[in-house]
Amino acid sequence: AQSVTQLGSHVSVSEGALVLLRCNYSSSVPPYLFWYVQYPNQGLQLLLKYTTGATLVKGINGFEAEFKKSETSFHLTKPSAHMSDAAEYFCAVSANAGGTSYGKLTFGQGTILTVHP
């Protein structure tokens, strides 16, 4: 079974400041890890994903995340926030279990990012 905990339901930063959104996961098998973004009244868009290989993953819009197995974490960062980054962000986990998980994703509770001018 998998679970995801996002630390902080709301994060507020100033434009140009570092964005750090925290995600910790629990998984009984090697995980696949994801970050999705949701803008108001829209669906979810994939920002980035970790499957295997390099633990530092780069995504769209300047975001990146690092898979740290020892810390069971997959925190999302962006060096300089932009007003357009204001949205809700979801971390998700899927089991890397040879297909028996049927690709099911388990989502965290979400973190709303506010960017102040």
Added chain:
Amino acid sequence: NAGVTQTPKFRVLKTGQSMTLLCAQDMNHEYMYWYRQDPGMGLRLIHYSVGEGTTAKGEVPDGYNVSRLKKQNFLLGLESAAPSQTSVYFCASSYVGTVGYTFGSGTRLTVV
């Protein structure tokens, strides 16, 4: 190149009414999923399907039924709607062996 299409986009139901949400994908994906999104709870899996004619329960299946008679369509039914089913419903699909979904744009359902 529609991707995943959900209909309707908005609906208001009275308690006890029934309705069906339709999800259609044109990418020949084998897997399809229905999630509900509630504030502070993220997305929770209701039901999923790994192929035409097959369905399975997810995390929160009670009060919902699903069918997948055609590979491209995944229907979510509410037989007797309750206010607790007020939510935003998302459909998603994926290929076998791939990682990650394509999401629809959602259906906002209010039960009064």
